Amino acid sequence: MFSRRNPQLNRHGELIHLLSIEGLPKAVLTQILDTAGTFLSVNDRDVKKVPLLRGKSVFNLFFENSTRTRTTFEIAAKRLSADVINLDIARSSTAKGESLLDTIANLSAMHADMFVVRHGESGAPYLIAQHCAPHVHVINAGDGRHAHPTQALLDMYTIRHFKGDFASLRVAIVGDIVHSRVARSDIHALTTLGVAEIRAVGPKTLVPADLAPMGVRVCHDMADGIRDADVIIMLRLQNERMSGAMLPSAGEFFKHFGLTADKLALAHPEAIVMHPGPINRGVEIDSTVADGVHSVILPQVTFGIAVRMAVMSTIAGNEA
Amino acid sequence: MSPIRSLNLDAEALYTALRQGVRGLLAAAPDAVLVGIWSGGAWLAARLHADLGLAGEPGVISSALHRDDFSERGMAAGGGTTKLPFAIEGQRIFLIDDVLYTGRTIRAAINELYDFGRPASVGLAVLVDRGGRELPIEPAYAAARIALAPAQRLSLARAEDGRFSFAVESVD
Amino acid sequence: MKLLVKGGRLIDPASGLDRIGDLAIAAGRVVALGEVSRDFTPERTINASGQVVAPGLVDLAARLREPGYEHEGMLESELAAAAAGGVTSLVCLPDTDPPLDEPGLVEMLKFRARKLSRCRLFPLGALTRGLAGETLTEMAELTEAGCVGFSQADAPMVNTLTLQRALQYAATFGFTVWLRPQDAWLGGGVAASGAVATRLGLSGVPVAAETVALHTLFELVRSTGARVHLCRLSSAAGVELLRQAKAEGLPVTADVSINSLHLTDVDVGFFNAAMRVTPPLRQQRDRDALQAALVDGTIDALVSDHTPVSSDEKTLPFGEATPGATGLELLLGLALSWGQQRKLTLAQTLARITSEPVRVLGAAIGPLASSAGRLVVGGVADVCIFEPEVRWAVRADALVSQGKHTPFAFDISGFELAGRVQTTLVAGGLAFERSAA
Numbered sequence: 001m002f003s004r005r006n007p008q009l010n011r012h013g014e015l016i017h018l019l020s021i022e023g024l025p026k027a028v029l030t031q032i033l034d035t036a037g038t039f040l041s042v043n044d045r046d047v048k049k050v051p052l053l054r055g056k057s058v059f060n061l062f063f064e065n066s067t068r069t070r071t072t073f074e075i076a077a078k079r080l081s082a083d084v085i086n087l088d089i090a091r092s093s094t095a096k097g098e099s100l101l102d103t104i105a106n107l108s109a110m111h112a113d114m115f116v117v118r119h120g121e122s123g124a125p126y127l128i129a130q131h132c133a134p135h136v137h138v139i140n141a142g143d144g145r146h147a148h149p150t151q152a153l154l155d156m157y158t159i160r161h162f163k164g165d166f167a168s169l170r171v172a173i174v175g176d177i178v179h180s181r182v183a184r185s186d187i188h189a190l191t192t193l194g195v196a197e198i199r200a201v202g203p204k205t206l207v208p209a210d211l212a213p214m215g216v217r218v219c220h221d222m223a224d225g226i227r228d229a230d231v232i233i234m235l236r237l238q239n240e241r242m243s244g245a246m247l248p249s250a251g252e253f254f255k256h257f258g259l260t261a262d263k264l265a266l267a268h269p270e271a272i273v274m275h276p277g278p279i280n281r282g283v284e285i286d287s288t289v290a291d292g293v294h295s296v297i298l299p300q301v302t303f304g305i306a307v308r309m310a311v312m313s314t315i316a317g318n319e320a
Numbered sequence: 321m322s323p324i325r326s327l328n329l330d331a332e333a334l335y336t337a338l339r340q341g342v343r344g345l346l347a348a349a350p351d352a353v354l355v356g357i358w359s360g361g362a363w364l365a366a367r368l369h370a371d372l373g374l375a376g377e378p379g380v381i382s383s384a385l386h387r388d389d390f391s392e393r394g395m396a397a398g399g400g401t402t403k404l405p406f407a408i409e410g411q412r413i414f415l416i417d418d419v420l421y422t423g424r425t426i427r428a429a430i431n432e433l434y435d436f437g438r439p440a441s442v443g444l445a446v447l448v449d450r451g452g453r454e455l456p457i458e459p460a461y462a463a464a465r466i467a468l469a470p471a472q473r474l475s476l477a478r479a480e481d482g483r484f485s486f487a488v489e490s491v492d
Numbered sequence: 493m494k495l496l497v498k499g500g501r502l503i504d505p506a507s508g509l510d511r512i513g514d515l516a517i518a519a520g521r522v523v524a525l526g527e528v529s530r531d532f533t534p535e536r537t538i539n540a541s542g543q544v545v546a547p548g549l550v551d552l553a554a555r556l557r558e559p560g561y562e563h564e565g566m567l568e569s570e571l572a573a574a575a576a577g578g579v580t581s582l583v584c585l586p587d588t589d590p591p592l593d594e595p596g597l598v599e600m601l602k603f604r605a606r607k608l609s610r611c612r613l614f615p616l617g618a619l620t621r622g623l624a625g626e627t628l629t630e631m632a633e634l635t636e637a638g639c640v641g642f643s644q645a646d647a648p649m650v651n652t653l654t655l656q657r658a659l660q661y662a663a664t665f666g667f668t669v670w671l672r673p674q675d676a677w678l679g680g681g682v683a684a685s686g687a688v689a690t691r692l693g694l695s696g697v698p699v700a701a702e703t704v705a706l707h708t709l710f711e712l713v714r715s716t717g718a719r720v721h722l723c724r725l726s727s728a729a730g731v732e733l734l735r736q737a738k739a740e741g742l743p744v745t746a747d748v749s750i751n752s753l754h755l756t757d758v759d760v761g762f763f764n765a766a767m768r769v770t771p772p773l774r775q776q777r778d779r780d781a782l783q784a785a786l787v788d789g790t791i792d793a794l795v796s797d798h799t800p801v802s803s804d805e806k807t808l809p810f811g812e813a814t815p816g817a818t819g820l821e822l823l824l825g826l827a828l829s830w831g832q833q834r835k836l837t838l839a840q841t842l843a844r845i846t847s848e849p850v851r852v853l854g855a856a857i858g859p860l861a862s863s864a865g866r867l868v869v870g871g872v873a874d875v876c877i878f879e880p881e882v883r884w885a886v887r888a889d890a891l892v893s894q895g896k897h898t899p900f901a902f903d904i905s906g907f908e909l910a911g912r913v914q915t916t917l918v919a920g921g922l923a924f925e926r927s928a929a
Binding site: 099119122144146 | 762
């Protein structure tokens with residue numbers, strides 16, 4: 001049963017699951033970022049493997065499809081010498097009516113050491129962490145609208161790499177924030193690492209007023225939101241998550257909230273442009289900007305593998 | 321050798337001896353490079369490199385990614401990062417470390433080295449060899465050989481002006 | 493059987509009686525209250541010294557899960573749970589499977605409950621056939637079979653024209669319509685809109701879902717004259733609208749659940765599905781407004797909203813879990829908690845779960861209306877005898893109900909309830925007696 005303690009930390013305050021950025025001490029985040037730096041250099045060697053997770057089994061449980069995220073986790077696990085098993089849950093036993101917890105119990109019986117879970121319902125990884133065997137670690141690869149902590153960590157790594165210190169930064173997050181787990185995790189990470197200001201930019205249907213208590217300034221005007229920003233994080237317009245008439249058209253959205261070169265000119269001259277991917281060219285971001293000098297979208301992907309290696313090795317080394 | 325209970329090692333004096341020893345090793349293998357094991361070995365290698373007037377820069381190697389005690393101790397914060405500014409393939413290498421004990425750190429460092437290529441040879445020079453080996457690893461040169469109780473930990477410290485000293489502490 | 497309850501603190505909220513004394517019961521009725529003549533020779537004496545002797549509790553909302561949901565609850569277990577909670581009369585919802593839209597189903601349910609002799613059952617009939625919100629049920633026939641009112645349970649009425657017609661029809665006969673004020677379209681989320689739902693990424697139910705529905709219902713009550721009982725108010729804004737409606741003289745009454753009375757959205761914690769209830773748990777100001785409204789009578793009654801849910805349907809991610817919590821055994825303790833926090837007398841507190849619910853039911857329960865929820869000479873001997881000071885922790889395995897999931901479980905809430913039922917009498921018969929353990 002959950003006590004009121006953060007289920008991600010063991011009794012020594014060490015990370016045993018990564019479920020959400022929220023509630024993690026700054027030192028834990030910083031340590032993961034530092035460790036990621038070490039793993040980045042591994043990716044440049046001839047031998048890209050280290051034996052830290054040798055003999056461990058990492059099960060990718062993706063209840064929601066995502067080839068790119070799953071592949072990044074797979075590469076990260078293999079570079080740590082873990083055995084990786086991919087489970088395409090949508091087409092397997094759960095579709096036949098097996099309950100989520102029965103699936104977990106069956107997999108635990110196959111000696112899994114780590115579950116990487118992506119699920120369509122907010123909170124699902126907490127349920128899994130609560131019910132799996134004590135030595136098993138759970139990493140949230142995205143749950144509903146709630147959190148995508150590894151994405152936030154690689155975003156923070158990217159920001160630190162290009163911008164150095166967090167304290168003076170003004171960060172704008174633009175787009176479909178209400179449905180975005182990336183946005184929520186980014187906001188928690190930026191707040192914990194102590195940035196100067198976070199702006200949430202978008203139309204009222206996508207950027208609700210009750211985001212403000214999370215520590216953001218809500219802006220419904222793109223120019224106002226982008227002005228002098230040091231970091232701009234563009235979010236994908238998620239068609240599959242929108243139900244019932246939140247936006248009239250992608251075209252109108254692009255005109256008012258898409259990132260074009262003109263809008264970018266309002267930001268700080270050395271602003272960096274980020275995007276969790278996959279990008280919708282001409283919907284939230286113009287091709288010239290996505291491919292331009294301010295864009296760090298491709299480095300984000302490279303950093304993603306190192307960050308996930310850092311998360312897995314950090315967690316695997318801590319006991320429940 | 322009986323264990324010394326109170327220790328008064330003069331790190332600077334030992335360093336001078338190490339420098340002589342390494343000069344001797346390099347005389348027999350002039351194209352070899354120095355690689356210091358993070359952190360104490362790296363300090364030593366940096367100063368040796370400068371004092372011996374060697375070309376280029378010494379390498380630094382971290383044993384963090386190949387340690388054999390990962391499942392007990394987990395991912396330690398700040399274990400250093402490997403930086404090798406030369407090719408390893410076919411290279412003669414001398415690893416430099418401050419204290420040689422069980423030999424496991426050296427084993428991990430050698431594994432790390434192999435991720436970069438196949439060296440022509442790997443030798444070892446240390447400031448202090450405190451015995452207690454658990455693996456078949458021997459230094460080509462050690463400035464001092466002492467014995468310490470297992471409960472005692474010996475580590476090198478470097479002051480702001482670069483002077484070395486030793487710290488002994490009891491580990492419970 | 494002739495029964496004597498000796499030395500307890502007799503409390504009857506309706507009359508203001510509050511004294512130490514004796515209670516004599518014969519042939520299922522109260523024959524003496526306070527002082528009992530020496531001629532009365534009981535076959536059994538219950539020693540109630542140190543305990544409170546109150547009218548049996550009247551719960552206006554409980555789901556018994558029969559017919560149709562037997563994996564979640566059965567009449568036997570749930571009526572036993574009612575008795576263990578001191579509840580002697582309860583109103584059950586029509587969302588069984590099949591729904592209670594046929595007189596035969598209602599008669600069968602009442603017959604089986606009577607045989608169990610644990611608790612009086614007052615079923616609500618379905619307002620529309622199959623609860624589909626399209627065609628009206630035979631309300632007069634259902635009333636003759638024993639229904640005390642008509643309800644859509646949690647199935648919102650989308651078609652306002654049909655709703656208006658249903659209210660007009662009910663008004664013809666003076667039947668009360670029991671409705672949850674929740675707009676069909678705005679009410680689709682899984683948690684209350686607000687900072688917590690936003691942070692947790694859970695779809696929200698805005699307060700407007702309740703206030704829009706209340707405005708609609710009050711308008712229809714004005715135009716049809718129908719009596720409406722509003723089920724499970726959840727917001728401060730809703731309370732305000734209700735207050736205005738009552739001031740205007742509209743024939744409306746209302747209740748609040750033990751969950752909304754005590755908990756807020758923050759209690760969801762790390763997606764704890766025990767907190768998944770409907771209406772969803774709102775914020776601090778809403779809770780305060782609900783508590784105050786129950787004090788000043790704007791909200792008439794406190795209900796358990798007893799909804800047993802099986803473990804299979806609760807150990808799921810929050811948004812997928814079935815809403816509902818067990819409540820019959822907690823109603824007394826949670827009522828007493830609220831009364832203590834608000835500094836009410838025991839009589840004032842108990843009124844909300846005895847005499848006031850009976851007032852809401854009114855003529856629908858026939859002659860019982862004059863004595864259910866009351867201790868009165870000549871009235872039915874439905875009695876709840878409890879220890880007011882005993883503190884107890886709610887443990888799932890100790891619950892009588894088949895519904896083991898409650899947000900008040902000790903290992904979730906960490907606090908204990910005060911007030912433990914010792915004995916429950918229905919029509920003078922022993923429905924529940926706590927063994928000395």
